[in-house]
Amino acid sequence: MTPHPTKPSSRSTSGPPGRRPVRRTAGIALLAAATVLAGTASALAGPSTAGSTTTGSTTAGAATAAAASGGSELSTTTRLADRRSLVVGDRAYAMGDESGLYPAAGWHIRGEMGGFWSQPIKLLDGIWFGLDGNWLGKDVAAAKYTSGHGYSRIDYSGAVNVRRTDFVPDGVRATLVGLTLSSSTAKTVKLDVDAHSELMQSYPWGWTTPSATDANLPDTGDYTDGALRFREQGTPSYPNATAHDYAAFVGSSLRPTGHALGPDHRGPQDPAVICPADGTAPARCDDTAFGKGTGGRLTYDVKLAAGQQKTIWFAVAGSDEGSQAAEREYGKALSNPDKLLQAKTSARKQIDAQSAVDLPGDRLLQQSVEWSKQNLADSVQQANNLQIRDVNEGKDYPAPAGTVDTARWFGAGFPDYPWLFATDGEYTAFAAVAAGQFDTVKSHLRALRDVSDILNNRSGKVAHEVTPTGAVYFGSNQSAGNTDETVKFPSTVALLWRWTGDNKFRDEMYDFSVRNLQYVYRELDKDSDGWPEGLGNVERTGMGVEKLDNTVYLIRGLRDLADLAASKHDSKVQQWATTRAGDLESRFEAQWWVPQAMGYADSIDDPANPANDNTPIFQRHWIGVTPMEAVFTRPGQPASPLASKANADTALAQRETPCYTGEFGLFHTGTGATSDPAGNPGATCDPVVSTVKSERSIFGLNTSIMAVAEGNFGRLGTKQQQAYTTGNARIQLDPSVWETPGAMPEIAPSPDSAANIGRPMYDRSMALQAWGAYGILWPVIHQQLGVDPDLGHGRIAVVPQLPEGQQKVAGSNIRVGRGSVDVSARLAGKALSTDVTAKGVGAALTVGAVLPSGAKVNSVTVDGRTAQYKLVTTSRGTEVQVPAKGSHTELRITLR
Numbered sequence: 001m002t003p004h005p006t007k008p009s010s011r012s013t014s015g016p017p018g019r020r021p022v023r024r025t026a027g028i029a030l031l032a033a034a035t036v037l038a039g040t041a042s043a044l045a046g047p048s049t050a051g052s053t054t055t056g057s058t059t060a061g062a063a064t065a066a067a068a069s070g071g072s073e074l075s076t077t078t079r080l081a082d083r084r085s086l087v088v089g090d091r092a093y094a095m096g097d098e099s100g101l102y103p104a105a106g107w108h109i110r111g112e113m114g115g116f117w118s119q120p121i122k123l124l125d126g127i128w129f130g131l132d133g134n135w136l137g138k139d140v141a142a143a144k145y146t147s148g149h150g151y152s153r154i155d156y157s158g159a160v161n162v163r164r165t166d167f168v169p170d171g172v173r174a175t176l177v178g179l180t181l182s183s184s185t186a187k188t189v190k191l192d193v194d195a196h197s198e199l200m201q202s203y204p205w206g207w208t209t210p211s212a213t214d215a216n217l218p219d220t221g222d223y224t225d226g227a228l229r230f231r232e233q234g235t236p237s238y239p240n241a242t243a244h245d246y247a248a249f250v251g252s253s254l255r256p257t258g259h260a261l262g263p264d265h266r267g268p269q270d271p272a273v274i275c276p277a278d279g280t281a282p283a284r285c286d287d288t289a290f291g292k293g294t295g296g297r298l299t300y301d302v303k304l305a306a307g308q309q310k311t312i313w314f315a316v317a318g319s320d321e322g323s324q325a326a327e328r329e330y331g332k333a334l335s336n337p338d339k340l341l342q343a344k345t346s347a348r349k350q351i352d353a354q355s356a357v358d359l360p361g362d363r364l365l366q367q368s369v370e371w372s373k374q375n376l377a378d379s380v381q382q383a384n385n386l387q388i389r390d391v392n393e394g395k396d397y398p399a400p401a402g403t404v405d406t407a408r409w410f411g412a413g414f415p416d417y418p419w420l421f422a423t424d425g426e427y428t429a430f431a432a433v434a435a436g437q438f439d440t441v442k443s444h445l446r447a448l449r450d451v452s453d454i455l456n457n458r459s460g461k462v463a464h465e466v467t468p469t470g471a472v473y474f475g476s477n478q479s480a481g482n483t484d485e486t487v488k489f490p491s492t493v494a495l496l497w498r499w500t501g502d503n504k505f506r507d508e509m510y511d512f513s514v515r516n517l518q519y520v521y522r523e524l525d526k527d528s529d530g531w532p533e534g535l536g537n538v539e540r541t542g543m544g545v546e547k548l549d550n551t552v553y554l555i556r557g558l559r560d561l562a563d564l565a566a567s568k569h570d571s572k573v574q575q576w577a578t579t580r581a582g583d584l585e586s587r588f589e590a591q592w593w594v595p596q597a598m599g600y601a602d603s604i605d606d607p608a609n610p611a612n613d614n615t616p617i618f619q620r621h622w623i624g625v626t627p628m629e630a631v632f633t634r635p636g637q638p639a640s641p642l643a644s645k646a647n648a649d650t651a652l653a654q655r656e657t658p659c660y661t662g663e664f665g666l667f668h669t670g671t672g673a674t675s676d677p678a679g680n681p682g683a684t685c686d687p688v689v690s691t692v693k694s695e696r697s698i699f700g701l702n703t704s705i706m707a708v709a710e711g712n713f714g715r716l717g718t719k720q721q722q723a724y725t726t727g728n729a730r731i732q733l734d735p736s737v738w739e740t741p742g743a744m745p746e747i748a749p750s751p752d753s754a755a756n757i758g759r760p761m762y763d764r765s766m767a768l769q770a771w772g773a774y775g776i777l778w779p780v781i782h783q784q785l786g787v788d789p790d791l792g793h794g795r796i797a798v799v800p801q802l803p804e805g806q807q808k809v810a811g812s813n814i815r816v817g818r819g820s821v822d823v824s825a826r827l828a829g830k831a832l833s834t835d836v837t838a839k840g841v842g843a844a845l846t847v848g849a850v851l852p853s854g855a856k857v858n859s860v861t862v863d864g865r866t867a868q869y870k871l872v873t874t875s876r877g878t879e880v881q882v883p884a885k886g887s888h889t890e891l892r893i894t895l896r
Helices: 063-068 323-335 337-353 363-378 422-434 438-455 483-500 503-523 548-567 571-592 622-629 645-655 700-712 721-733 770-784
Strands: 036-038 055-060 071-076 084-088 093-097 115-118 121-131 142-148 151-156 161-167 174-182 187-201 220-224 227-234 244-252 258-262 295-304 309-319 356-358 380-390 402-410 471-474 665-669 695-699 787-790 795-798 808-816 819-828 831-839 844-850 857-862 870-874 877-883 888-895
Touching: 071 363, 084 151, 084 161, 115 309, 121 161, 121 174, 121 244, 121 309, 151 337, 161 337, 174 295, 174 323, 174 337, 187 227, 187 244, 187 309, 220 258, 220 295, 227 295, 227 323, 244 295, 244 323, 295 309, 309 323, 323 337, 337 363, 356 363, 363 380, 363 422, 363 721, 363 770, 380 438, 402 422, 402 438, 422 438, 422 483, 422 700, 422 770, 438 483, 438 503, 483 503, 483 548, 483 787, 483 808, 503 548, 503 571, 548 571, 548 622, 622 645, 622 665, 622 700, 645 700, 665 700, 665 721, 695 700, 700 721, 700 770, 721 770, 770 787, 770 808, 787 808, 795 819, 795 831, 831 844, 844 888, 857 877, 877 888
Parallel strands: 036 055, 380 471, 795 844
Antiparallel strands: 055 071, 071 142, 084 093, 093 115, 115 121, 121 187, 142 151, 151 161, 161 174, 174 309, 187 295, 220 227, 227 244, 244 309, 258 295, 356 808, 380 402, 665 695, 787 795, 808 819, 819 831, 831 888, 844 877, 857 888, 870 877
């Protein structure tokens, strides 16, 4: 997971997610909420809410106002040209800056990862608007940028007030941009619209063989029926290249009064500053050496009455299937933009209404739940006709091994990773089921299976990184890994099955899940000791062949496969998986625990070296938390993590120290003794000397792993789980930290990773990274609210645990199967209560509560009557559990 191309690899081998938790600096003040009621046009063109940063609910009375309807908003007024904007639909997305310009951005194809895309191709570098010769974003400064649920907005003020609204309708390969103009006096405005094409596919990249330069052919441009049309047609000259016909249309439902064509047409970004393909570059570029696009201009005369607000919609549409297909998408987009916008915001309202939470003791976390659900929805991508080929980490370009007709997935990160990843999707799935977004999890898993079976000839190995073209950068039978995503696949299937009870989907995925783990034992255990070999999430100098995270997730995968097998009455697989899991569990602590480090070894020495066989290696990487993060399902026992309670408490307390945790979360690699090569001065957390330098970068995933691990052991204190959920929430919502309001980035500002906003646009980590939602949604929905479905076995438990210092947590419309649950937990003095309403769940319900530390039960009532109850010791603490008999249950526990 490299934030930038420090070496010619993608996220495959560069390693680790997540930097450890945040020392909770006084917390941020909850952003003030404001309700704005808007009329037909005023939501697009009316006055914006006050302040440089605001959040608020907005509603609108008509289709044109839908951009402001029904969702919270986050706004900023500072450094807009330094911040990336992003709007996403499942068939297209667009990235520029928050002033409305389009600097060269991204690094996979240096400077070309921004602009307008429709998987698997880029369409435009950008689109620019000029009023009476004054370009928005340069001559007319942007005053405010706003992120909404499913749209963005930029406010400009000048002789003519302008409000720009961008969104991407789902199901359409187009981005729509609405300009709402108003003037205090009657006038006719000359509106120029520049567009610069860059039709290219998402793979090859800048440094691969062949490269993006080899693959990209010159664009042509023309004017047709009131629109600009750009095309790239032909066949690149390298072996196995295929003929293509890419097209993009740009225009409006208005009829232009003039047009022009030419090589430039980048509005105020002409003449363009060109970034070289590699090496030293200017701090800000307009295009790159990879570019072979062309440009055009459309001119309109727009008449405005005094005080009138007029909205004009523009579309950028395209296709990799030729001009006619692109024109159809263009027509769909402009057929009724208001209706499409209304559909977009309505869909996002539904997402907002699922897993809605009330956290009076942590409003920042509540707001992060709201935006994390939107971040997941913003990550959904789809491509068709993927030609599956193993490009061997960019070294080869063979003929396709087969075709996947359609793939739909959670894009890992924007702008450089909006494609199909196994590791990312498997972590993101936990957040997605908690948010009720089941269908995309299913589609993501299907896509991984379909690609992997073609790529790897049904070996069972899961492909790591798949571009929308079908090029698989890493993860074939011939490449090194990753092991972790192969062993995690059965667990992700089991997760979805437990939350939905979907036996049909279980059956669809079962054969592949069995083959996943059979592959690991057949190919990745050369010394037959059970500890799997191969790459995991971290690849650093000096690591042994057998990695901790692979081991942890293999054991969990075996337990989950055994559960799936039992439900299918497949006793052979059930016994096979159960026996192997039990063997590894029985030996785990003795092999992996390093007492002097107060933690688990990151890896084990090369088993091929008899002198060092199975010697633990401790390097302080974030994967040391995985024995506490991964929860195991064992028949007849409460689900629990792999780590023992005593070792977990020791290891988690150690990771909370400044050697491992910074302001915004968990470091990738902690610091150690002062004698270490890169130990922090004076930071002596343990006596273990490592030859590996610390990496004090804080990834959203690492912080998520720590937040989940803390919750698994009931550690919900302000310096425990709350420190980590606050870390991820702040980088998403704190105006002093964010880059794109409401979007959780890949990496937090860290001692060893500068904030994105201060770095060149072509050298940044992701503005939005899906997996960070894991550390928000799972701790709140599953751990604090205690929603724990096992619908595959016809049961569900709701056993909340109140965070330290809080008196109430509540959630509503939490999807489970075809129904939902509402839950509220409170503590008032000696009274602990849980209220649960189950609607259409169709499963046996257990209701309970985790007792506060040291508390004892005096009495228990259910619906006002004395009730029999069980006290169950779990890794979270002591749980009171009672069976529920109706759809609504009121549990009251009096403590002593």
